Amino acid sequence: MSATRFDAEARQGLTMVSPPLLYAVLMLAAPLLTILAYSFFRDGYLEIVREFTLENYRMVLADPVFHKVMLRSVVVAVLVTLATVLLAFPVAYFLSFMVRPERKAMWIFLITIPFWTSYLIRVFLWKVLLAENGVVNSVLMQLHIISDPIGNMLFNVQAMVITLAHAYAPFAILPIYVALEKIDRSLLEAGRDLGESRLMTFWRVTLPLAMPGVVAATLIVFIPTIGDYVTPELIGGGKVPLIANMVQANMLAIDNKPMGSALAVTAMLIVAVISLVFVFLNRNFLKVRT
Amino acid sequence: MTEPQNPDQTAAPAGAARQTKAAGRSAALQAARPMIECRDVHKYYGDYHALRGIDLTIRAGEFFSLLGPSGCGKTTLLRVIAGFEDISSGVVLIDGKDMAHVPANKRPTNMVFQSYAIFPHLTVAQNVAFGLRRDPRKRAEKDEAVEEALAMVGLTGYGARAAHALSGGQRQRVALARALILKPEVLLLDEPLSALDRKMREQMQVELIKLQRQVGITFVLVTHDQEEALVMSDRIAVMFEGGIAQLDEPETLYARPKSRRVADFIGVMNFLSATIVEEQGETLRVDVEGLGEIDIPAAQIATKNETDSAPMIGFRPEAVNVFPEGQPQNAPRQSGGVIDEVVYYGDMTYYDVRLDEEDGTTSEPVRISMRNVFGRDIPDVGARVTVGWSPASMILFR
Numbered sequence: 182m183s184a185t186r187f188d189a190e191a192r193q194g195l196t197m198v199s200p201p202l203l204y205a206v207l208m209l210a211a212p213l214l215t216i217l218a219y220s221f222f223r224d225g226y227l228e229i230v231r232e233f234t235l236e237n238y239r240m241v242l243a244d245p246v247f248h249k250v251m252l253r254s255v256v257v258a259v260l261v262t263l264a265t266v267l268l269a270f271p272v273a274y275f276l277s278f279m280v281r282p283e284r285k286a287m288w289i290f291l292i293t294i295p296f297w298t299s300y301l302i303r304v305f306l307w308k309v310l311l312a313e314n315g316v317v318n319s320v321l322m323q324l325h326i327i328s329d330p331i332g333n334m335l336f337n338v339q340a341m342v343i344t345l346a347h348a349y350a351p352f353a354i355l356p357i358y359v360a361l362e363k364i365d366r367s368l369l370e371a372g373r374d375l376g377e378s379r380l381m382t383f384w385r386v387t388l389p390l391a392m393p394g395v396v397a398a399t400l401i402v403f404i405p406t407i408g409d410y411v412t413p414e415l416i417g418g419g420k421v422p423l424i425a426n427m428v429q430a431n432m433l434a435i436d437n438k439p440m441g442s443a444l445a446v447t448a449m450l451i452v453a454v455i456s457l458v459f460v461f462l463n464r465n466f467l468k469v470r471t
Numbered sequence: 472m473t474e475p476q477n478p479d480q481t482a483a484p485a486g487a488a489r490q491t492k493a494a495g496r497s498a499a500l501q502a503a504r505p506m507i508e509c510r511d512v513h514k515y516y517g518d519y520h521a522l523r524g525i526d527l528t529i530r531a532g533e534f535f536s537l538l539g540p541s542g543c544g545k546t547t548l549l550r551v552i553a554g555f556e557d558i559s560s561g562v563v564l565i566d567g568k569d570m571a572h573v574p575a576n577k578r579p580t581n582m583v584f585q586s587y588a589i590f591p592h593l594t595v596a597q598n599v600a601f602g603l604r605r606d607p608r609k610r611a612e613k614d615e616a617v618e619e620a621l622a623m624v625g626l627t628g629y630g631a632r633a634a635h636a637l638s639g640g641q642r643q644r645v646a647l648a649r650a651l652i653l654k655p656e657v658l659l660l661d662e663p664l665s666a667l668d669r670k671m672r673e674q675m676q677v678e679l680i681k682l683q684r685q686v687g688i689t690f691v692l693v694t695h696d697q698e699e700a701l702v703m704s705d706r707i708a709v710m711f712e713g714g715i716a717q718l719d720e721p722e723t724l725y726a727r728p729k730s731r732r733v734a735d736f737i738g739v740m741n742f743l744s745a746t747i748v749e750e751q752g753e754t755l756r757v758d759v760e761g762l763g764e765i766d767i768p769a770a771q772i773a774t775k776n777e778t779d780s781a782p783m784i785g786f787r788p789e790a791v792n793v794f795p796e797g798q799p800q801n802a803p804r805q806s807g808g809v810i811d812e813v814v815y816y817g818d819m820t821y822y823d824v825r826l827d828e829e830d831g832t833t834s835e836p837v838r839i840s841m842r843n844v845f846g847r848d849i850p851d852v853g854a855r856v857t858v859g860w861s862p863a864s865m866i867l868f869r
Contacts, residue, residue, distance in 0.1 A: 331504065370555055371588035373575045375602035383599070387591045466592065468633075 186312065219442035229438060237349035240466035247427070247444065252426040257341055258407035265402045266345040266395060269353035273394070276354070289358075292351050300348060305414050307344040311335045311416075336418040344416045354399035360394025361387070392466035400456055409451050422433050424448045497720065500705055503530040505567070506657060506689045507552060512561035514547055514713075521547045524602040524714040525561070529691060531656075531707075534683050536692045536700040537620040539710035539735070546661060546695045548710070552691065553659050554578045566656055581650035582659040582785025585643040587667070589634045589649075595621070596630030598645050620648040623682070640671050651686060658683075660692045662697060668805045676702050697737045701725060708734050725787075730772050731868050734785050741782045743826075745867065753801055757867060759784045761834035762806055762860070766865045782869045790864035793822050793856050795848070802859025811836040811853050818842065824858060 220237055223230040241247050272292070282286050295303065310316045311334040318330040334340060364387060372382030410425035417447070419426070431441030460467070507529040514522035523709050529535045537545035550556040551563060554575030563570045567577060581602075590598050599617045606613060613842065621627055623803035629637075635858035643663055650658055664672045665680075680703055683690045694700050700707045701721045708718040726822040728734035731742065732834045753769035762784065794800050796807065819842050825833035839858065843849070850856055 365586060365588065367584045367586050367588040368590060369584070370575070371554075371584060371590070372601075374553060374580075374582045375653065376576050376605065377602075378576060381604075385604075386590060 193255055209263055216442045216445055219439050220446045222439045224439045227436075229287045233376065237439050238261055238447065240440065241443050241447050247447075250422055250427050251396070253338075253421065254448070255455070257345075257413075257423060258336055258403050260342045262399055262403040262404045263346040264342055265349050265353045265414065266398050268346065269350055269398060270357055270391075270395070272350075273354045273357035273361055276358050289355075289422050292354055295347070295351060299414065301411060303348060304344055307340070307347070308335065311340055311343075335416060336420045338417075338421060340416045341412050341421065344412050345409060348412075349402045349406065351399045356397040356401065357391060357394040360391045360397075364390045374446075389466060392463060396463045396467060399459065403457060403459075405454055408448070409458070472595070476751060479706050486572055491627040495689065497705065499569045499629070500503070500530050500750070503532050505529070505531070505668055506531040506565065507691070508562075508564040509548075509551075510562040510564075512563060513559045514551065514556065515546075515559045515620050520549070521713050522558070523755075525713075525715060527659075527715060527718060529689060530599045531566075531689055532682070532687050534692070534705045536694060536704040536707045537710060537832055538694055538697060538707050538736075539701040541695060543710040544713040545695075545710050546711075549582075549659050549691060549693045550635075552612055552657070553580050553582050571828075575590060579656035581653055581657075581661045582648055582661065583643070583646045583654040585661045587639075587663075589637070589642050589645055591635045594630065595634055595637070595645055596624065598634050599630075599647060600714055601646045613762045616652055617648075619865070620652040621855065624648045625678075638824065639666050640675065643667070648684070650689070651682075657689045657691060660690060662693055662695070665696070669705055672699070679703060697863065701737070709736060727771075727773075728785075731773075731780065731783065731785070732775075734866070734868070739788050739838055740785045741788065743834060743837065745784045747782055750797055754799065755867060755869075757782065757784065757864075760806070761828055761837075762804070762865075764860045765804075765865055767865060771863075771866050773866055773868045780868070782867065785866045785868055786837075786860070788821065788838045791858055791860040793839045793840050793841060793850070793858050795850050796855040796857050798857065800859045802863045804859070805856045806860070807835060808856055808858050809848055810852050810856055813849060813852055815843075815849065822850070822856075824856060826858065 210409050217244055219229065221233050221235070223232055223234045223236065266369045275290075276285065276288050312318070313330050313332050313335070315334075317334065318327075321327045322330065368386050368390070372386040373379070377385060382431070406421075409423065410429060413419075413421060413423045413426050417423075422430075428441050428448070431437050431444060435441075474607065480510050495567070505528045507527075509525045509527050512522055512525040513520070524543075525548060537548055547556060551558055551829045552565070553575060554570065570578060580788060583671060590601065593601070596614075596617050599620050603613050603616070607659075617630065618627070621630060624647050626648065629641070629645075634642070634645065645667075646663075656773075656807060658677075658732045664675050667675060676699060679690075692700070701782075702722055706718065706720055707724055709724065711732060714722075717724060717733045719727075724733070724737055728740070731740075734740040743759050743761055745759045748756040748758050748764060751758075751766070755767045755772060756764060757767060758764050765784070767784075792800060792802060793808075793810075807827040808824040809827075810822055811825050814821040814823075819840050822839045822841065823836035825836050826841055827833060
């Protein structure tokens with residue numbers, strides 16, 4: 182009886198998960214495996230030679246351009262992640278501790294407003310703001326703070342960091358907010374009761390307990406930014422390409438799909454290793470069950 | 472444990488677990504210096520008047536309880552003492568010092584929270600050592616102090632455990648150790664036993680009493696459980712709607728409640744309507760349904776009463792005896808009645824008895840408890856019984 186019921190439940194469950202599962206396999210695993218397969222093929226003229234080779238990886242790892250671009254991608258992603266998480270924490274803290282409970286839903290709604298416009302348009306807007314004849318320069322000149330436009334606001338790493346940090350802010354705010362919400366408020370009172378000031382209580386109680394959210398926010402921001410393609414293209418103006426731009430160039434302009442695939446897979450592995458090291462370093466914070 | 476004078480009678484329901492009082496403890500406490508003084512303390516939350524003129528003095532070394540139903544302000548008062556709530560007006564002194572501008576972390580109080588508030592990211596030992604950060608002692612000495620504190624609450628060897636892996640009772644012990652290691656002047660306990668099961672709760676009650684005697688710190692306990700308050704406290708403040716209804720030692724509170732409300736809240740009390748026949752100086756002669764005329768001396772008259780109620784005579788279930796009709800007994804006064812309900816509890820039996828009225832009707836049932844003695848039959852529902860009682864155990868609420 183119970184066995185048949187379990188079977189029935191299992192069948193029902195399988196029926197329910199199979200469409201998304203199928204979709205995920207087709208849309209996620211299949212392209213990934215294709216890329217992986219391509220990376221071991223050889224590039225012929227206008228065709229892909231389907232014979233196994235490690236030559237692509239050898240070239241990627243020996244390529245000084247790859248080293249430079251990969252390093253730059255990691256640096257940009259680290260800067261963006263730092264800026265985003267450091268700016269997101271006070272917002273999440275304010276949201277969790279200062280905003281009255283009945284207003285929280287409204288605040289979360291407000292935080293998601295940037296998502297109402299497409300990512301591409303937001304990136305373009307930053308271009309409008311930062312360009313040589315853009316909003317920032319015009320305003321500063323109108324106010325006679327500067328006489329000549331500041332020319333180096335676009336097409337550099339700082340501009341990319343500003344744009345990406347803005348784009349990913351909600352992704353960092355929400356997980357930190359959730360972690361802060363989960364903290365039992367009596368723990369903070371206990372910290373004060375045991376003789377610690379508000380600041381020390383924050384340092385010894387709030388922050389460690391918020392770390393799972395901070396780790397999640399870091400990964401959520403770091404992983405997509407390192408592979409971002411649009412911002413370096415538009416804000417960087419192609420002058421400071423990141424790894425995604427290099428992959429794109431190999432895939433399309435140079436038409437060397439095996440090389441592009443090998444680049445993509447290598448970048449993916451590097452991101453995975455960095456992420457795992459980060460999680461490992463924070464393992465003590467992640468073990469806590471509240 | 473004190474043996475009740477009448478072996479047929481049970482002590483107060485809570486009396487079973489009550490520790491023997493050290494000789495002269497109550498007198499010594501009265502002589503002790505005031506530790507916490509509240510003078511006309513008011514607290515408003517917007518329009519809500521949470522504390523309405525609290526005046527009380529808690530003495531050094533006392534085990535003091537704030538007892539009342541939920542929403543009566545007892546937890547608010549505790550949090551005011553701890554420094555987590557500002558007061559709207561009035562004065563709070565701890566050890567003679569005005570606490571008006573002293574934040575929670577600078578007060579000589581420590582708290583055991585209702586949820587225990589054990590830091591989930593720390594081990595048991597780290598939790599206990601949390602408050603020792605600015606202690607100038609060396610690391611090894613602090614470790615020793617932590618071990619001592621853990622031993623005091625019976626958690627020797629638990630130091631390295633993760634805090635989130637503990638049971639409710641163990642968490643509470645950690646919370647106690649964490650507070651007591653700082654040697655506060657006052658330990659505040661916010662319903663510390665309410666999350667424990669009955670057996671564990673009774674065990675912890677006894678342990679808390681012993682601990683308090685051992686460390687000699689002033690304990691202020693908040694509870695809604697009257698039995699818990701009676702078992703553990705030197706004195707109890709019963710609170711209703713933000714005010715203190717009665718502040719007395721447990722025995723006084725139980726035997727001489729000042730109002731029907733307090734009487735109802737602490738244990739079980741039977742009420743029979745009474746008519747005042749005449750005043751003879753301090754003594755009142757009343758006519759009580761089912762009991763007849765009784766002379767009540769001033770000491771047995773509740774001084775404070777709710778406004779609109781008619782005079783009532785109150786007595787505890789164990790203050791009277793019930794025997795099958797015709798069986799001789801030596802009670803000063805006797806009344807007839809019929810058993811309405813019998814509830815058997817193992818060690819004792821509760822009888823609901825309707826008392827005979829002069830006009831041939833019967834009263835509302837009154838609850839009478841009798842300790843079960845081997846060889847004595849338990850009368851059945853419907854049986855005629857004699858209820859033996861003494862005017863000395865009657866309280867008049869007028």
